[in-house]
Amino acid sequence: MNDLFCVIGGNAAGLSAAMQIKRLSPKTHVILFEKSGLVSYSKCLLPYYLSGRIEGIDAISVKPAVFFSDQGIEILQAEVTRIDVRSREVLYIENGRLRTLRYRKLLLATGTRYSKPEGENFFMPVPDDYIRAGELIRAGKIRTAAVIGGGFAGCETALELSRVGIAVDLIEKNRVLSLFSPQFAEELKGFLGGNTRMMENTDFLGTDGELLRTSRFERKYDAAFFCLTPKPSTEMIDIPKMKNGAVRTDAKCRTENEDIFAAGDCASVTFVNNRTGTMPSAVYANKTGKTAAYSMLSKRTPGFFASGSTMIDLDGIVAARTGVEEGSVCIVKKLPDSKDDKGRPSGGLIVLGCSESGIIKYGEVFSPGTYALQAVTLLGSFLGRPLNELIAADIPYAPFINRVLDPVQAAAFGLLLKIR
Numbered sequence: 419m420n421d422l423f424c425v426i427g428g429n430a431a432g433l434s435a436a437m438q439i440k441r442l443s444p445k446t447h448v449i450l451f452e453k454s455g456l457v458s459y460s461k462c463l464l465p466y467y468l469s470g471r472i473e474g475i476d477a478i479s480v481k482p483a484v485f486f487s488d489q490g491i492e493i494l495q496a497e498v499t500r501i502d503v504r505s506r507e508v509l510y511i512e513n514g515r516l517r518t519l520r521y522r523k524l525l526l527a528t529g530t531r532y533s534k535p536e537g538e539n540f541f542m543p544v545p546d547d548y549i550r551a552g553e554l555i556r557a558g559k560i561r562t563a564a565v566i567g568g569g570f571a572g573c574e575t576a577l578e579l580s581r582v583g584i585a586v587d588l589i590e591k592n593r594v595l596s597l598f599s600p601q602f603a604e605e606l607k608g609f610l611g612g613n614t615r616m617m618e619n620t621d622f623l624g625t626d627g628e629l630l631r632t633s634r635f636e637r638k639y640d641a642a643f644f645c646l647t648p649k650p651s652t653e654m655i656d657i658p659k660m661k662n663g664a665v666r667t668d669a670k671c672r673t674e675n676e677d678i679f680a681a682g683d684c685a686s687v688t689f690v691n692n693r694t695g696t697m698p699s700a701v702y703a704n705k706t707g708k709t710a711a712y713s714m715l716s717k718r719t720p721g722f723f724a725s726g727s728t729m730i731d732l733d734g735i736v737a738a739r740t741g742v743e744e745g746s747v748c749i750v751k752k753l754p755d756s757k758d759d760k761g762r763p764s765g766g767l768i769v770l771g772c773s774e775s776g777i778i779k780y781g782e783v784f785s786p787g788t789y790a791l792q793a794v795t796l797l798g799s800f801l802g803r804p805l806n807e808l809i810a811a812d813i814p815y816a817p818f819i820n821r822v823l824d825p826v827q828a829a830a831f832g833l834l835l836k837i838r
């Protein structure tokens with residue numbers, strides 16, 4: 419029997435899985451396919467190319483490929499075009515030639531893909547596009563821009579464009595930052611920069627050459643940035659999927675095929691209330707990647723590895739929780755009840771619970787908006803792990819999460835002192 423483990427996708431989910439497989443079972447032969455020239459890179463930093471806060475491809479690289487090869491992971495720069503589930507074969511293109519490889523177990527970690535219409539000055543949030551757009555901006559060739567899609571990627575793009583004086587129309591078919599309550603989203607919109615015009619309830623209809631057509635107007639811009647909800651990249655495999663194309667998985671990243679697993683943005687997520695959905699986030703991708711490694715090796719996942727959280731929005735105040743089993747020891751940490759230098763409220767509460775032996779069991783956060791969501795997502799990724807791990811955590815990937823890490827670590831430290 420061929421013992422090869424194949425991982426498809428070389429970013430947060432795929433590399434977390436490959437590394438964890440090697441840690442748990444150093445002799446397992448792992449081949450990882452990545453179609454782009456990049457592995458382990460931060461998509462979250464892409465908007466900073468536009469304002470020039472970062473430059474060059476190295477700026478988004480988290481770890482170089484050689485770091486992973488040194489751990490015994492074989493990385494192939496190749497695009498997987500099809501997975502034949504019956505014959506257990508991966509079909510891929512390497513140096514222009516179609517090749518096949520038989521696998522024993524397979525992990526799909528292919529993330530999502532954006533799309534855009536044909537056009538010289540149309541961009542989507544992928545490295546090549548944003549680097550090129552940044553160069554055009556610095557050459558003074560972009561003074562007006564449309565950003566289509568008012569989610570996280572669209573808002574960050576609008577903000578960075580606005581910072582360098584570009585007049586931005588942010589076009590959104592519903593409302594901007596609809597992940598948040600209208601009240602809190604209103605607060606946040608004030609921080610998107612004075613050069614940004616919000617065009618809510620405006621449907622993007624299509625393009626005619628360089629002309630952008632919407633349900634309310636038609637206009638030509640120097641550049642247009644397409645940040646519409648991306649689609650899971652799962653077209654190469656025929657297994658049960660959700661309506662949006664995400665591969666259906668259980669809480670242990672298993673699909674209906676016993677030798678195929680899926681993790682990260684291309685897979686469904688099981689929330690603690692047992693509902694299924696998708697949660698495009700680097701933190702989840704890292705966590706589900708690790709979970710998949712345990713499942714691929716038929717090992718029990720340590721602790722409680724369910725993903726997700728529950729949250730309630732009380733007039734702009736978010737109360738969120740992750741974990742289902744209450745620990746016997748808990749700590750409550752009040753966040754500073756003040757406003758930050760931009761006038762944003764920053765108060766709130768963190769509740770952290772663990773077992774007598776220091777294993778994190780649950781977390782609750784109460785705070786205005788984004789903080790609570792990010793903090794609870796972060797806590798979710800440490801469920802079932804020892805407090806020490808959370809205290810020592812260094813997350814070099816998502817800048818947003820880093821700001822959240824400090825108070826959560828302080829709470830974990832307080833809890834550790836309490837159980838000692």
Ligand SMILES: Cc1cc2nc3c(=O)[nH]c(=O)nc-3n(C[C@H](O)[C@H](O)[C@H](O)COP(=O)(O)OP(=O)(O)OC[C@H]3O[C@@H](n4cnc5c(N)ncnc54)[C@H](O)[C@@H]3O)c2cc1C
Nearest residue numbers: 427429430431453461462498528529682683698699700703
């Ligand atoms: C602008 C922006 C800002 C963001 N900000 C944040 C943030 O602040 N916090 C946060 O947590 N998350 C953020 N995210 C989301 C985060 O980047 C993703 O959730 C994370 O990258 C998902 O990791 P993944 O490994 O599942 O997928 P991806 O990162 O999409 O990686 C999948 C990899 O698979 C490769 N691949 C796909 N198909 C094939 C194939 N057929 N053959 C070979 N290789 C293939 C791709 O080239 C890619 O490298 C942001 C995203 C964007 C775009």
